[in-house]
Amino acid sequence: MSTVQSVKSSFGKLDERRLLLLATFVPFAAFFTLVWVIPIGYALGMSLFQNPTADAVFVGLSNYVEILTGEEFLLFLWNSVLYAVSTTVLSLLVGLSLALVVNQKIRGGNVLRTMMIFPYLLPTLVVIFIWKFILDPNIGVLNQWLVEWGVIAEPIAFFSTIQWAMAAVAVTSVWKFGSFAFFILLARLQAIDPNLYERARVEGASTWQAFRDITIPHLRGAILIILLVRGIWMFNKFDIIYLSTRGGPLNATTTLPIRVYELAFNGPNFGGATALAGIMFFLLAGVAVVYFKVFEPEKEVAH
């Protein structure tokens, strides 16, 4: 009886609560629907049509078939994987070693930390300009130095030769993204209770043993997350590759995102572009399922 009363008479109280509820959820839901759900649904829809933006003809999954059986699809997929794996692993190694260094509280550690922010914050375009200049075959400083020191006889056009282009793009990417792993790992390192190391020392562990038995286990989760999330981002990377090589030379650096762009705007073949986008969507969804199952990241916010 009193429950009924409480519902009836507490409208006054609930009103403000409801209002706030609306004010916080409506924008959130509306935003997600407008810029994520609808566009993704729209793209998946388009991928089933030929020429979807003009005289759309429903073709079912044939766009997908066309993309998947295209002779270069495997090359693009391979490029994406190669690029994602190499840049992720390298930037993890750079970030990890530097995080270990800065965590030693050396003089200038703070300066080093501030310096590491620059590459990460520098717009991709600027990073490309700088590295295009450094690696330029005619006036680039690296070629100039290498020739001077006698390492190479002829300047190398790093960004425009088939065997070097991917490496050049990868180095540029690692330069920009190495600090991501650095900051996350540094935060984890600094969160390790120093008593653990003191206890290990009292119990007779060497520096190496302490590193292996305390540091590494504490970093394991963060390292896995970095590999996964950074890996996904690098797999999906568009701008850094597009700005440095546009996917060339001869598709040597064409990854799936680059291909999506080409199909959409150089074709234009929106059916094919959205079909490839759909394939990327399902790939990501597959990885996301694993991510959600293994790491349960939503536990951080929803109990």
Place this chain on the structure above:
Amino acid sequence: MARAIHLDSIRKEYRTAGSVHVAVDDLSLTIPEGSFTTLVGPSGCGKTTTLRMVAGLETPTSGEIAFGDEDVTDQAPQQRNCAMVFQSIALYPHMTVRQNIGYGLKVQGVPKAERDPKIDEAAETLQITEQLEKMPSELSGGQQQRVALGSAFVQDPDVLLLDEPMSDLDAKLKAELRVEVQRLHQELDATVLYVTHDQTEAMTMSDQVILLNEGRLEQFAPPGELFDYPVSDYVARFIGTPSTNLLPAVVGERDGAYALEGDGFAVSAPADIFADRVGESITVGVRPQYLSSEGGEYELTVVAEVVEQLGTEFVVHGHTPDGTAVDVVSTEFGGVEHGDELRVGFDPADLFVFDAEGQTLCHGDDLTKSPPQSH
């Protein structure tokens, strides 16, 4: 103006994914206006939930709450004229101490010229005048707690609610703040409801104690009564340190005389209570302070395990020959060592007797009154 707090059949459930957790179950009681009442119990017993329902931060699943004659069950916390001191202290980190204390008044539209004298007065009472212009992060834990009390003080609430306000402080600060809280109670015209898991705080500060056990009311009584007349072994063990010793016993009968027979003792028992319980298992409770080396009407053997010194007293943790744990508090046992057998005496007037469910059958004074002539 202080108001009595009436709780009528309060029940609070939390539903999570199919399971229902009952935090408070059928709680009915009246807290007299202007009194200092403590809600005590182990963690998870529902005391904080009860306090939060009084504050209006939680709505009871069923039941009613009234302040005086006014039903406040459905009132928002803003409307109840309560003040609350949180366990986490909950000072606004972006406001100075002065602004923190005065925030409630500001919300109520009291102009600054009127706020300041009140804040100054509160600060003086709580000895934080010098901290008034500082930020909370610059204060020590004890000072922060004083600021929280000051905020309650200036509001002149009808009901002052304190949720384990001292649980994070050290013993010395606790003692100081206990005095402050009681002074606050004297100066304010407010009903104080104080939540703690520390029975010492409950026993020393309050007019009444509400002891909860898994969401249910176990006993609601003044501290002395709780100590001397527990309604169950739960109360007897929760109140007082070390906990009341519980000795298993059986009701025996020999030639029309009844006795509580345990390991090494047989306490004669009145027929009017025990005549129809012959053979039943019961528990005899005796506080460690009431066991003494200087004899008593009955005696008990205790094998010492650990001896702790507390000032002039010694606490012997031991067991009876059959293994029941027994603590003894006395000034006499300084030389006792592990493994020593002690003979300790007790008087029937100090005993509690509980039935197999833990409910009190009788207290010591029932055991000592002259047995009725006829049966």
Place this chain on the structure above:
Amino acid sequence: MALGEGAAGSILPQSLQTRLKRIAVILTAALVAIFVTIPVYIMVAIAVQSPADVFRGGTVHLIVDTLTFRNFRVLLEDTNTVQYFINSLIVTAGATTMSTALAVAAGYGLTRFEFTGKTLAARAVLFAYMFSPIVLAIPLYVIFYSLGLLDSYFALTMALTAISAPFTIWLMWQYFQTVPISLEESAWIRGASRTRTLWDVVLPVARPGYISAAIFSFAVAWNDFTMARVVMSSDEMYTITVGASLFLDRVTIGWGETMAVSLLISIPPFLIAVFLQNYLLQGFNVGGLE
């Protein structure tokens, strides 16, 4: 690595071990410092010298001996750089504001109200957070096209908000969890309405969180190339990244001007790195951003 030197702990004396470790640490630090600094230095050195000085004699001279604003002047006179910057500022300001406001509202609502489907909401946010901007850009392009919104500030602002908001929402969601609800409850009990509590207590306390969210959304919008490339199609609407990306294709613009514009683009990130890095680091603690 640096710490690994201790592997020889049982053989080498303690002092030598410590010294070796120290040397390894400093060596790594120096290498990284050089690796990070030199490219940035090259940019600055070329930007502030005239191309004639830098490239005299067919090789690159990186020692700055004569300062000149020539490159910047060329940018001002011969290119639309000013307009590009204005466009960038407009869409960045819009996207930063929207993304931050959305994140604060969502973060508050998601932590303060109980509802079913929180896990789903969290997963949706995280999924979007990992999503490929170019894959989102394709349908957005078609939608904006059919709505006649291509080449507008509004469209680009929406697109930029779309790619930064998943992270800022996640950040504020996490941040609000660290703001004790008792602060709000204490205000309610003192008579402050929920809305008033929001202004007086919640927003001030959440300030470090939303500054951090604002910095990240600013960085995303300012750095963006992908969305601007897709959405903007006319020279006078290009943002600075798209506008400048076309410089190298022009005959009239050389490395001097290119580095000069790079330097200008880098100023806001530089200021953030120096003055607001603590907020940035806070963002990294909950996962960082692309």
